[in-house]
Amino acid sequence: MLAIAVAVTMAVLDSSVANTALPSIARHLAITPAESVWIINAYQLAIVVLLLPVAALGERIGYRRVYLIGLALFTLGSLACALSGSLEALVVSRIAQGFGAAGIMAVNGALVRYTFPQASLGRGVGLNALVVSVAGAIGPTVASGILAIGPWQWLFAVNVPIGVANILFAARVLPWSTLSDKSLDWLSAALSALTFGLFFVGVDTLTHGGGRGALAAAELVLGVLAGVALFVRERHERRPLIPIDLLRIPIFGLSVATSICSFAAYTLAFLALPFWFQTVLHRDQVETGLLMTPWPAGVGLVAPFAGRLADRIPAAILGSAGLLVLAIGLALLSQLPPDASTPAIVWRMALCGLGFGFFQAPNNRTMLGSAPRDRAGAAGGMLATARLTGMTSGATIAALVFRLMPLDGEHLCLLVAVGLAIAGGLASLSRLRQADATRAG
Template structure:
C-alpha cells in the first residue's frame, strides 16, 4: 500500500471511530427528556446517563493509550471498537435506568481505547507540516456527529424510540472492523514496559476526582462522601505525580509539561470542553422545555450551532499549520464566551427562534476554531514516538473537562432553577450559560500562554524525548 493510500485509510477509519464516539456523547442530549419520562429518571440519574460514559472514558483513557503503546495501537483500537459496539447494543436493550447507566459505562470503556488511539494512529501517519490539515478533516468528520447527533437523535426519538439511537452503532462498528484489521498498519510507542503503578494510581485518582464532582450536586459539596472522594483523588494524584517523576518508563512523562504548547494546550482543551459539555447537557432541553419544541425540532434548531464544527474546523486546521495555534485558541474561545453570554442575555420562555441563531453561530464558529488548534498544539509538542501518550493525556483532560463542566453547570442550574415550569428551567439555564461563558474566558486566558509560533524542527527525529518548541516574537 502506498504511503498516500495508507494515510487516506487511516484518516477515514480513525475519523469514523471518532464519529461514533462523539455521536454517542451528543445523540443522547435531545433524548434526555424522553428518557426521563420513559424510565422515570431523576435529575441525578439523567445526569449519570451522560456522565457515566464520560467518567469511564476519562479514567481509562491513559490506560488505553498505554496499552496501545505497549501491545500495538491497531490491535487495541480493534478491541475498543468491539467493546463499544457490544455496549451500544446493551444500551439499546436497557429495561431500566440502572441498566442504561451500566451499559453507558461499558461504552465509555470502549471509547477509552478508540479516542486516544485514533489521535495517536492519525498523528503518527502524518508528518508535522501536514498534521494540522489532517486534524481539521478529522474534526470536520467528527463534526458530523455534532450536527447529526441532536438532529438524528431527535428524529429517532420522535419517530421510533430512544433505544434506536444506540442500535445505530452496531452495523457501523461491524462494517468498519475488517478494514481496521487490514488497512491500518500496526504501530507502537517508544516504551517497551508497562507502567502498572502509574496506571493504577492515575486511574484511581481520576475516578476519585470525577466521582466527587458528579456526586457533589446531590450528596452536597460538604458531605463526607464528596469531601472524601475529592481528598482521596487529590492525594492519589499527588502519589501519581511522585511516582511518574522516578518511574523508569513513565505512563506520562512529566517533562511534557515543561512545554508551554503542551501545558497551555491541555489547559485550554479542559476549559473549552467544560464550557461546551455543560451547555450541551442543557441547551436541547431548553429548546424542548423552555420553548415547547419536540425532540426533532430541538435538534433541527441546533444545526446553526453544531454545523459550524463540520464547516469551520477543516479550514481552521489548515490555517493553524500556517499561522500557529494561539490566534485560533484565543479568538475561538472569546467567540465561544461571547456567544454563550449573548444567549444568556436574551433567553426567555416561549421566545421566537430567530434571535437565537446569531449567538449560536458565533459560539459554534469559536468552538470550531479552537478544537483543532488545541489538539495540534499538544501532539506537536511531543516527539513522534511519544504521540500516543501526548494524545492520551489530551483526550483524558478533555473528557475530565466535560465531566467537570456538566457537574458545575448542572449545580448552577439546580441552584437557580429546575424542571417545575418553563420559567424555572429558563432561569437555571440562563445562570448556567453565564457560567459557561466564564469557563470559556478562562480558556482564552490559558490560550495566551501558547507560543506565538512553533517550528517543526526535529519533528522527524525520533531519538529525542524533548518537546519541540520555538517561540517567535
C-alpha cells in the first residue's frame, strides 16, 4: 500500500503544484498567461485519453507491470520538465508525465483490490481516498514551500529521486495479478483516445468562447462520432475497452452516475468558493486559501473511517447520507451574510468535507467490489474516468454560469452544486433497491 500511495501522491500533487507555479513559469519562459495554461491542460489531457486503454492493457500484461512502467515514465517526464527551457519542451514533457500518471491512476484501484482481501477492501479504498485527499490538500502548500527556497524547476526535479526509490521498492512488493488471454484492440484504443480527447478539448474550446463556437461544436461532434463507432465495435466483446459489460451491472452503473454527479458538484464548489469568499465575503487571497483547507481536511479525516464502515454498511446508505450532508453544507455556504465570521465559514466547509468523505470511499469500494475480480483494471479505469468526467462537467457548468451571470455567478454555482449533490445522493440510494432485487433473485 505504501508503494501505491507514494506514486498516487506524486501524480495528484503534480496536478496542483504546477497551478501554483504558473506565474513564475510564465515569467521565466516569457510567455503569456493564456499560453501557460497549456502546461496544465497537456498533463490533464494526456491522462484522460489514456486512462481506459491503459486499464485494459493492465488486464493483458499485468497491473504491476503497467504501474511500474507508468511510474518510470512519470519520473523521466519529471526530469524532462525540470530541464525544459521553452514552452514547447515543457508541454511535451508534461504530456510524457501525463502518460505516466495515466499508468499510475488507471490501475491504482485494481492494485488496491489485489492487495487487500475482499473483507477488508473498504479499508484499502479508504486509505487510498485519504492519500488522494491529503495530496490534493497539501499541493499548494508544498508548491509554495519549494518556490520559497528554489526555482520552479525544483517542483518537478523533486519527483526524480522519490520516483527512482519507489520504482525499486514497488518492484519488490507490488502484487501480481491474473492475466487476460485477449490481446489489446489498438483500433478501439485509438477510438477511445479520440472520444475523450476531442470531448475534453471541445469542452475547453467552448468555455473559452471568443467566437469559437463552430470549432467547439466540430470537436464535440467528432468526439461523439468516435464514441459511437467505439460502442458499435465493442458492444458484443467479452472484455470491451469501454467497460460496457460492467455498466450493465446496475450497482456499478449507479455508482458511476453517483461519482459523476458528486465530482461535478465538488468542482463547481471549488471554482465558485474562492470568488464567493473574495467578492462577497471580502476576504483576501491568503485568507481564501486557508478557508478552503477545512474541506479536504474533512475528507482526509473521515475517509479511512468511512472505508472501514463500507465493509459492514451498504455504500448506498453511506453515500446518500454523505451527499445529503454535502448538499446541506453547500446550501449553508450559499446563504452566508457578507459579515460572516471565520468560524462560521470553517465549520460549513468542514461539513462539506465530511459529507464528501463519507461518499467517496464507500462509492469507490462499491465500484471496485461489484466488478468481477478479473475486470478490476476496467473498474479502476472507469473509476478514474468517472471522476475526471464529473470534474470536467463541473468546470464547464461553472464557466458557462460565470459567462451568463458575471455579477452573481458564484451564488448560482453553489446552488447548482447543491442540486448535483442531491442527484448523486438519489443515485446512490437507488443502489439499495438494486441490492435488494439481487438478493431476492
